[in-house]
Amino acid sequence: MNIWLIMLIGGLITFGMRFSLIFLFGKFEIPDTMRKALHYVPPAVLSAIIFPELLYRSNQLDVSLGNTRLLAGIVAILVAWFTKNTLLTILAGMLALLLLQLFIGT
Amino acid sequence: MNEARKTFWDGVRAEFPLLVGVFPFGMIYGVLALNAGLSKAASQMMSSMVFAGSAQFITAQLVSESAPAMVIILTIAVVNLRHMLYSASLAPYLKNVSLKWKVLLSYLLTDEAYAPSILQYEKEGVRPVSHWFLFGAGCALWSTWQISTAFGIFLGTAIPENWHLDFALALTFIAMVVPALKNRPMVAAAISAGLVALLAFSLPFKLGLILAALTGILVGTIMEGRKSPEGAL
Numbered sequence: 001m002n003i004w005l006i007m008l009i010g011g012l013i014t015f016g017m018r019f020s021l022i023f024l025f026g027k028f029e030i031p032d033t034m035r036k037a038l039h040y041v042p043p044a045v046l047s048a049i050i051f052p053e054l055l056y057r058s059n060q061l062d063v064s065l066g067n068t069r070l071l072a073g074i075v076a077i078l079v080a081w082f083t084k085n086t087l088l089t090i091l092a093g094m095l096a097l098l099l100l101q102l103f104i105g106t
Numbered sequence: 107m108n109e110a111r112k113t114f115w116d117g118v119r120a121e122f123p124l125l126v127g128v129f130p131f132g133m134i135y136g137v138l139a140l141n142a143g144l145s146k147a148a149s150q151m152m153s154s155m156v157f158a159g160s161a162q163f164i165t166a167q168l169v170s171e172s173a174p175a176m177v178i179i180l181t182i183a184v185v186n187l188r189h190m191l192y193s194a195s196l197a198p199y200l201k202n203v204s205l206k207w208k209v210l211l212s213y214l215l216t217d218e219a220y221a222p223s224i225l226q227y228e229k230e231g232v233r234p235v236s237h238w239f240l241f242g243a244g245c246a247l248w249s250t251w252q253i254s255t256a257f258g259i260f261l262g263t264a265i266p267e268n269w270h271l272d273f274a275l276a277l278t279f280i281a282m283v284v285p286a287l288k289n290r291p292m293v294a295a296a297i298s299a300g301l302v303a304l305l306a307f308s309l310p311f312k313l314g315l316i317l318a319a320l321t322g323i324l325v326g327t328i329m330e331g332r333k334s335p336e337g338a339l
Contacts, residue, residue, distance in 0.1 A: 003144060004148065004151075005175070006165075006178050006179060007148065007151065007156055009179050010165065010178070011156045011157070013179065013183045013186070014158050014161065014182060014183075014189065015212060017183075017186055017187065017189045017190045017193065018186075018190075018213070019208065019209065020190055020193050021193035021194040021197045022196060022211070023208060023212075024197075025194075025197035025198060025201050026201045035198070036330055036331075037324075037326075037327040038194055038195050040291070040292070040322060040326030040327060041194070041195040041224070041323060042195065042221070042224050042225060042286060043283055043286060043287060043292050043296040044296065044298075044299035044318070044319045044320075044321070044322025044323050045188065045191065045217075045322075046221060046279045046283040047297070047299045047300040047303070047322065048302070048314075048315050048318035048319050048322065049217070049276070049279055049303075049315065050276055050283065051300035051301070051304050052304060053276040053279075054276065056304075061304065061307075069273060069276075072273070073276065076277050076280045076281070077284055080284035081284050081285075084284075085281075086123060086278070086282070087123065087281075089277060090277045090278055093277035094273065097273055098270075101270075
């Protein structure tokens with residue numbers, strides 16, 4: 001099959017999934033439990049992205065002190081918790097990563 | 107109209123920190139797609155036809171391995187399954203907009219547009235102009251993704267890897283999720299999802315991510331059911 005056709009079908013499927021529930025919402029009754037459950041999508045999905053980003057280095061679980069991203073991530077989590085400030089959190093995390101790399105190496 | 111414009115720019119602004127991490131990803135994708143044997147035109151167009159980072163990376167990879175078309179298409183579908191969760195999660199906030207808007211916003215719905223938008227919506231509820239926020243975030247991401255893809259195709263990855271700009275993406279997600287952890291069920295959802303994501307990391311096609319997300323949602327919902335929703339930390 002032609003690559004353009006693959007991209008077209010892949011794109012349509014992707015769009016279909018993004019559109020699916022936005023489109024269907026309101027067309028049928030949504031159970032209360034489902035409504036509640038949806039509030040947990042953001043923390044669940046974002047943590048599922050964040051944890052491996054911090055703890056997996058080149059496809060290996062790394063919980064050592066040599067894992068600079070993990071340490072910088074913890075700094076960012078603390079800053080986010082206490083300041084609730086997006087920009088400050090990112091700056092603190094980046095700065096922590098740079099400093100840690102200077103001292104610990106990659 | 108003025109309020110709509112303001113909301114649009116709020117969305118654009120909320121997207122900014124994520125763009126720092128997205129830009130190098132787009133360039134790497136561009137380089138990877140060319141190396142996989144895709145033409146420049148196809149490499150560029152995939153960024154607007156599929157418009158989904160991880161699916162594009164995997165597609166380029168599969169093309170270079172000459173995988174059968176059906177395998178590639180199925181892979182794109184599975185990798186992008188998580189978008190159904192985003193769709194469900196945003197649906198209540200977009201129920202009042204026209205079909206045209208729903209189509210447009212669905213096309214723009216990615217991880218990076220979803221995250222700032224849903225947190226904004228959970229904070230302030232539905233307003234008549236709410237959809238402009240997602241539109242702003244989506245437009246900012248879409249244009250950055252197209253431009254960074256082009257950079258990658260025509261200039262290569264010009265940003266040194268040891269700048270670690272990709273880390274900005276994880277940091278932005280941290281900045282978004284941590285302040286949203288307001289009660290025990292939320293914390294439990296986040297931690298259980300994170301742990302399952304670690305355990306299921308080796309599953310192919312981002313299935314680990316979906317499994318983790320579903321676990322977190324389940325844990326949070328069960329805990330909320332057992333205690334009062336206001337159960338403070």
